[in-house]
Amino acid sequence: MDGGANGVKTLRAFKDSNEYFITILDDNQTKARKFKHIRDERRYKYGNAELVDCQIELLDSKDLGFIYECRAVIVKWNNGRKSVLVTDIPPDLLDASEITKKYFDRWPMQEKQFRDAKSGVNIHRIVGYGKKVENYDKMDEKHRELCEKIAQLKSRLKAPLAEIEVIEEELVDLYRKERTLRERSNIIEGKRVLDEADSNELEHCEARINKCLRQQKAIEKKDNDAFKRLKKYLKEEKRIRGKDKVYRIDTELDQIMTCFKMSFINLCSLFLTKCMGHERFELQTLFESIFQLGGEAVVDDERERIGLEMNPKEPELMGKLNKGLSILNTMDIHDLDDRFVTFDV
Known part of the structure; x- marks a missing residue:
């Protein structure tokens, strides 16, 4: 399924079905706190990526408080991009590489019929493409300007960034503790089942995390416009990084x-x-x-x-x-x- 059709309500509908699903999550659905039972990275058998098999907890926006737990595969591509696939296919049926291949193979099989129709006489390929690599000076200049703007903003926000760094260091330990406690729990009918001691500790841990996040937002709010620009520039820099080379087309x-x-x-x-x-x-x-x-x-x-x-x-x-x-x-x-x-x- 496409990312636009993977609401938790839709995924839950597969519970009593004879069919399996594989879908991809948007970036706003892949916060680190949602993952648990994270396994070691494995090399993707069919491409240039590292795969991490794990479990993910998703909240159903249509059913307040309902937790949906399923398998997830984190795909860390060699070009720096990341994709997160979720599925209900058990690991003993398909491993992480097969899950990844099954999902991304659907593009040429289902959504590239026009390209396939053109392939009979090879007009889906550009003749003379990829013969010569040239410098993309405009993109190189844009990347340099972005790096300068980022450096200037970081210099201006040096004090608040230092405060945020301290908070983030504290959050690392809290996130690790939270994940450990969540891994001890079981999700039954959308509810977390955990013994009383661990449940109280989890609530306390989540409260501390929320407190740290509020502190972080309060710091950013003092220089709201500057932090917005910094996030925007960092996102754009990541997007155009490594795009200073282009192929000449005849x-x-x-x-x-x-x-x-x-x-x-x-x-x-x-x-x-x-x-x-x-x-x-x-x-x-x-x-x-x-x-x-x-x-x-x-x-x-x-x-x-x-x-x-x-x-x-x-x-x-x-x-x-x-x-x-x-x-x-x-x-x-x-x-x-x-x-x-x-x-x-």
Whole structure:
């Protein structure tokens, strides 16, 4: 499922279903406090990433206080990005690599039909792309300016940032303690079940965390505009980091080759319409069943006769092709040397 369809209410509906789900979470759904039972990182078998298998607790906004617990896979891509997948598929059925592959494989299989349709004559690829790497000076300059702005803001906010750093150090220990207590609990019918001592300790820990977060917000509120700009610049810097290189594209070569490809498609369409009685074939079928037929050509000064070898495994298609070539021979086709071209099977 897409990220837009993964409300907790929707995920809960799979409880009594015979089907499984895999979906991706938005950034605002992946706060560190929600994860527990975090396992060691494993290398992604099918790509450049590290995977972390764990459990996640999600709150149902439609049912106040309801806790939904399920499996999560944190995908840490080598380019610095992070994705979080959630699923109800048990680990003994699919490991983290298989979960990740299943989700991201759906894009070419379900949502790239147009690209697949163009791939028959390779017009989904840009000719001349990726041949030469060049410096992207504008992006490099933008990144440098952002870094300067970030440095200036950090210098200006040196005192409040130091206070926030102290609070964050305290939060690290509190988050670790909170996770340990949550891991001791069980989620039954959306409610946390924990013994009284641990329950009281968890409440106390959460109260201290909330107090620290309020203190942090109070510090940021004193320089609200500056902190907003700092967060904005940090987010933008992370987005454009490493984008100072681009591939040069030979657009003229791509346009020329695209003209040839589209001309070929039009000729195929003309052949199927005029000669094959509006038959419908995929380009791959045309290549495999017709264009790759063997044969020989006999050429003299006035005529070029092309004889194709019939494929005995496809007699019906060969019959249609024979009729189509008969019609094609009436179209007065000539080659570049003005020789009359005829076809037969």
